[in-house]
Amino acid sequence: MLDALLPPLCLLCGAPCAADDATLCAQCRGDLPAPPAAHCPHCLLETAYGEPCGACLAHPPHFDRAFTLYRYDFPINRLVQDLKYHARFALARRWGEQLAETSADFPADCVVPLPLHPERLRERGYNQALEIARHCARVRRLPLDAASLTKCRATPPQASLSLKARQRNLKGAFVSCRDFSGQRVLLIDDVLTTGATANEAARVLKLHGAARVAVATVARALRR
Ligand SMILES: [Zn+2]
Numbered sequence: 001m002l003d004a005l006l007p008p009l010c011l012l013c014g015a016p017c018a019a020d021d022a023t024l025c026a027q028c029r030g031d032l033p034a035p036p037a038a039h040c041p042h043c044l045l046e047t048a049y050g051e052p053c054g055a056c057l058a059h060p061p062h063f064d065r066a067f068t069l070y071r072y073d074f075p076i077n078r079l080v081q082d083l084k085y086h087a088r089f090a091l092a093r094r095w096g097e098q099l100a101e102t103s104a105d106f107p108a109d110c111v112v113p114l115p116l117h118p119e120r121l122r123e124r125g126y127n128q129a130l131e132i133a134r135h136c137a138r139v140r141r142l143p144l145d146a147a148s149l150t151k152c153r154a155t156p157p158q159a160s161l162s163l164k165a166r167q168r169n170l171k172g173a174f175v176s177c178r179d180f181s182g183q184r185v186l187l188i189d190d191v192l193t194t195g196a197t198a199n200e201a202a203r204v205l206k207l208h209g210a211a212r213v214a215v216a217t218v219a220r221a222l223r224r
Protein backbone atom coordinates (compact mmCIF):
# COMPACT_ATOMS: atom_id res chain seq x y z
CA MET A 1 0.00 0.00 0.00
CA LEU A 2 2.79 2.38 0.97
CA ASP A 3 4.72 1.29 -2.14
CA ALA A 4 1.91 2.57 -4.32
CA LEU A 5 2.13 5.99 -2.71
CA LEU A 6 5.90 6.34 -2.89
CA PRO A 7 7.56 7.45 -6.12
CA PRO A 8 9.39 4.65 -8.00
CA LEU A 9 13.14 4.49 -7.45
CA CYS A 10 15.79 5.18 -10.08
CA LEU A 11 17.05 1.93 -11.64
CA LEU A 12 20.60 3.28 -11.63
CA CYS A 13 21.09 5.06 -8.29
CA GLY A 14 18.02 4.33 -6.15
CA ALA A 15 16.99 7.98 -5.74
CA PRO A 16 13.30 8.88 -6.27
CA CYS A 17 12.42 9.00 -9.96
CA ALA A 18 11.60 12.16 -11.89
CA ALA A 19 7.87 12.96 -11.76
CA ASP A 20 7.30 12.07 -15.43
CA ASP A 21 9.56 8.99 -15.47
CA ALA A 22 9.09 5.66 -13.69
CA THR A 23 12.62 4.48 -14.49
CA LEU A 24 15.26 7.13 -13.73
CA CYS A 25 15.90 10.18 -11.55
CA ALA A 26 16.42 13.52 -13.28
CA GLN A 27 20.18 13.42 -12.61
CA CYS A 28 20.78 9.95 -14.13
CA ARG A 29 18.48 10.76 -17.05
CA GLY A 30 20.51 13.89 -17.80
CA ASP A 31 23.75 11.88 -17.78
CA LEU A 32 22.69 9.32 -20.41
CA PRO A 33 24.98 9.17 -23.49
CA ALA A 34 23.49 11.17 -26.37
CA PRO A 35 23.82 10.12 -30.02
CA PRO A 36 25.84 12.44 -32.30
CA ALA A 37 23.93 15.67 -32.98
CA ALA A 38 24.94 15.69 -36.68
CA HIS A 39 24.57 12.22 -38.14
CA CYS A 40 23.89 10.27 -41.32
CA PRO A 41 20.07 10.04 -41.66
CA HIS A 42 20.33 6.36 -42.69
CA CYS A 43 22.74 4.82 -40.21
CA LEU A 44 23.13 7.51 -37.50
CA LEU A 45 26.93 7.58 -37.65
CA GLU A 46 28.39 11.01 -37.02
CA THR A 47 28.86 13.21 -40.10
CA ALA A 48 29.98 16.84 -40.21
CA TYR A 49 26.67 18.45 -41.21
CA GLY A 50 24.13 15.64 -40.94
CA GLU A 51 24.69 14.54 -44.54
CA PRO A 52 24.58 10.85 -45.57
CA CYS A 53 27.85 9.04 -44.86
CA GLY A 54 30.08 7.60 -47.59
CA ALA A 55 29.10 4.01 -46.82
CA CYS A 56 25.36 4.75 -47.13
CA LEU A 57 25.90 6.70 -50.37
CA ALA A 58 27.87 3.78 -51.82
CA HIS A 59 25.48 1.08 -50.59
CA PRO A 60 22.18 2.63 -49.46
CA PRO A 61 20.50 0.49 -46.80
CA HIS A 62 17.00 -0.86 -47.42
CA PHE A 63 15.63 1.39 -44.67
CA ASP A 64 15.10 5.05 -45.50
CA ARG A 65 15.58 6.62 -42.09
CA ALA A 66 16.85 5.70 -38.66
CA PHE A 67 16.09 7.17 -35.27
CA THR A 68 17.69 6.55 -31.92
CA LEU A 69 17.49 7.87 -28.39
CA TYR A 70 20.97 7.13 -27.06
CA ARG A 71 24.47 6.05 -27.80
CA TYR A 72 24.92 2.39 -26.80
CA ASP A 73 27.32 2.97 -23.94
CA PHE A 74 27.27 2.74 -20.15
CA PRO A 75 24.75 2.92 -18.50
CA ILE A 76 22.31 2.48 -21.43
CA ASN A 77 23.81 -0.94 -22.18
CA ARG A 78 22.95 -2.00 -18.62
CA LEU A 79 19.38 -0.71 -18.90
CA VAL A 80 18.89 -2.43 -22.27
CA GLN A 81 19.99 -5.72 -20.66
CA ASP A 82 17.62 -5.03 -17.73
CA LEU A 83 14.72 -4.95 -20.17
CA LYS A 84 15.96 -7.83 -22.33
CA TYR A 85 16.76 -10.34 -19.58
CA HIS A 86 15.09 -9.04 -16.42
CA ALA A 87 11.70 -7.90 -17.73
CA ARG A 88 11.97 -4.28 -16.59
CA PHE A 89 8.89 -3.32 -18.61
CA ALA A 90 8.81 0.24 -17.24
CA LEU A 91 11.83 0.84 -19.48
CA ALA A 92 9.94 -0.43 -22.55
CA ARG A 93 7.11 1.96 -21.79
CA ARG A 94 9.42 4.92 -21.29
CA TRP A 95 11.48 4.21 -24.43
CA GLY A 96 8.43 3.47 -26.56
CA GLU A 97 6.95 6.83 -25.62
CA GLN A 98 10.25 8.59 -26.33
CA LEU A 99 10.59 6.86 -29.72
CA ALA A 100 7.08 7.99 -30.66
CA GLU A 101 8.23 11.56 -30.16
CA THR A 102 11.64 11.12 -31.83
CA SER A 103 10.17 9.42 -34.91
CA ALA A 104 7.24 11.87 -35.23
CA ASP A 105 8.49 13.41 -38.49
CA PHE A 106 8.39 10.01 -40.23
CA PRO A 107 4.77 9.57 -41.40
CA ALA A 108 4.03 5.91 -40.72
CA ASP A 109 1.06 3.59 -41.36
CA CYS A 110 2.04 0.86 -38.92
CA VAL A 111 4.55 -0.13 -36.26
CA VAL A 112 6.38 -3.46 -36.59
CA PRO A 113 8.72 -4.88 -33.92
CA LEU A 114 11.86 -6.75 -34.97
CA PRO A 115 10.76 -10.35 -34.36
CA LEU A 116 12.50 -12.92 -32.18
CA HIS A 117 12.84 -16.51 -33.30
CA PRO A 118 10.02 -18.55 -31.68
CA GLU A 119 12.60 -20.63 -29.79
CA ARG A 120 14.23 -17.55 -28.24
CA LEU A 121 10.77 -16.19 -27.48
CA ARG A 122 9.94 -19.38 -25.59
CA GLU A 123 13.17 -19.17 -23.58
CA ARG A 124 12.77 -15.51 -22.71
CA GLY A 125 9.00 -15.28 -22.47
CA TYR A 126 8.69 -11.96 -24.28
CA ASN A 127 10.18 -9.94 -27.12
CA GLN A 128 11.69 -6.71 -25.81
CA ALA A 129 11.25 -5.03 -29.22
CA LEU A 130 7.51 -5.75 -29.11
CA GLU A 131 7.26 -4.37 -25.57
CA ILE A 132 8.83 -1.10 -26.78
CA ALA A 133 6.83 -1.06 -30.03
CA ARG A 134 3.43 -1.36 -28.34
CA HIS A 135 3.98 1.88 -26.42
CA CYS A 136 5.35 3.67 -29.47
CA ALA A 137 2.27 2.58 -31.47
CA ARG A 138 -0.10 3.65 -28.68
CA VAL A 139 1.35 7.16 -28.45
CA ARG A 140 1.50 7.57 -32.22
CA ARG A 141 -2.02 6.09 -32.58
CA LEU A 142 -0.79 3.64 -35.19
CA PRO A 143 -1.71 -0.02 -35.64
CA LEU A 144 0.81 -2.42 -34.11
CA ASP A 145 1.59 -5.37 -36.35
CA ALA A 146 3.59 -7.96 -34.43
CA ALA A 147 2.45 -10.94 -36.50
CA SER A 148 3.30 -10.24 -40.14
CA LEU A 149 7.09 -10.25 -39.97
CA THR A 150 8.58 -13.37 -38.42
CA LYS A 151 12.02 -14.77 -37.73
CA CYS A 152 11.99 -18.16 -39.38
CA ARG A 153 15.57 -19.17 -38.83
CA ALA A 154 17.52 -18.99 -35.57
CA THR A 155 20.75 -17.13 -36.26
CA PRO A 156 23.93 -17.44 -34.18
CA PRO A 157 24.58 -14.37 -32.02
CA GLN A 158 25.62 -11.52 -34.29
CA ALA A 159 28.04 -9.91 -31.86
CA SER A 160 30.89 -12.29 -32.63
CA LEU A 161 30.68 -11.94 -36.42
CA SER A 162 32.19 -9.56 -38.97
CA LEU A 163 29.82 -7.40 -41.05
CA LYS A 164 30.12 -9.67 -44.10
CA ALA A 165 29.50 -12.74 -41.95
CA ARG A 166 26.53 -11.01 -40.31
CA GLN A 167 24.96 -10.33 -43.69
CA ARG A 168 25.47 -13.94 -44.78
CA ASN A 169 24.19 -15.14 -41.42
CA LEU A 170 20.93 -13.24 -41.94
CA LYS A 171 20.02 -14.40 -45.43
CA GLY A 172 16.52 -15.82 -45.28
CA ALA A 173 16.19 -15.13 -41.55
CA PHE A 174 12.92 -13.16 -41.89
CA VAL A 175 9.69 -13.94 -43.71
CA SER A 176 6.51 -11.97 -44.10
CA CYS A 177 2.98 -13.24 -44.68
CA ARG A 178 1.46 -9.83 -45.37
CA ASP A 179 1.15 -7.57 -48.35
CA PHE A 180 2.69 -4.28 -47.17
CA SER A 181 1.91 -2.52 -50.48
CA GLY A 182 2.24 1.25 -50.11
CA GLN A 183 2.74 1.02 -46.35
CA ARG A 184 5.18 3.23 -44.50
CA VAL A 185 6.56 1.01 -41.76
CA LEU A 186 8.16 2.05 -38.49
CA LEU A 187 10.38 -0.87 -37.48
CA ILE A 188 11.33 -1.05 -33.79
CA ASP A 189 14.28 -2.73 -32.08
CA ASP A 190 16.28 -2.19 -28.91
CA VAL A 191 19.78 -1.70 -30.32
CA LEU A 192 21.17 -0.88 -33.76
CA THR A 193 24.66 -2.37 -33.96
CA THR A 194 25.91 -2.70 -37.55
CA GLY A 195 22.41 -2.26 -38.93
CA ALA A 196 22.64 -5.63 -40.73
CA THR A 197 19.61 -7.12 -38.94
CA ALA A 198 17.40 -4.07 -39.47
CA ASN A 199 18.59 -3.91 -43.07
CA GLU A 200 17.57 -7.50 -43.75
CA ALA A 201 14.18 -6.96 -42.09
CA ALA A 202 13.66 -3.79 -44.16
CA ARG A 203 14.63 -5.68 -47.32
CA VAL A 204 11.92 -8.28 -46.64
CA LEU A 205 9.32 -5.58 -45.84
CA LYS A 206 10.08 -3.84 -49.14
CA LEU A 207 10.02 -7.14 -51.01
CA HIS A 208 6.44 -7.38 -49.69
CA GLY A 209 5.56 -3.93 -50.98
CA ALA A 210 6.48 -1.52 -48.17
CA ALA A 211 6.93 1.97 -49.64
CA ARG A 212 9.19 3.30 -46.90
CA VAL A 213 10.80 1.83 -43.82
CA ALA A 214 12.27 3.70 -40.86
CA VAL A 215 14.14 1.97 -38.06
CA ALA A 216 13.75 3.32 -34.53
CA THR A 217 15.96 1.92 -31.78
CA VAL A 218 16.67 2.80 -28.17
CA ALA A 219 20.43 2.91 -28.71
CA ARG A 220 23.00 2.99 -31.50
CA ALA A 221 26.36 1.30 -31.06
CA LEU A 222 29.06 3.68 -32.29
CA ARG A 223 32.78 3.21 -32.43
CA ARG A 224 34.63 5.89 -30.54
ZN1 LIG B 1 19.41 8.05 -10.54
Ligand SMILES: [Zn+2]
Nearest residue numbers: 040043053056
Ligand atom coordinates in the same frame (compact mmCIF):
# COMPACT_ATOMS: atom_id res chain seq x y z
ZN1 LIG C 1 25.27 6.20 -43.08
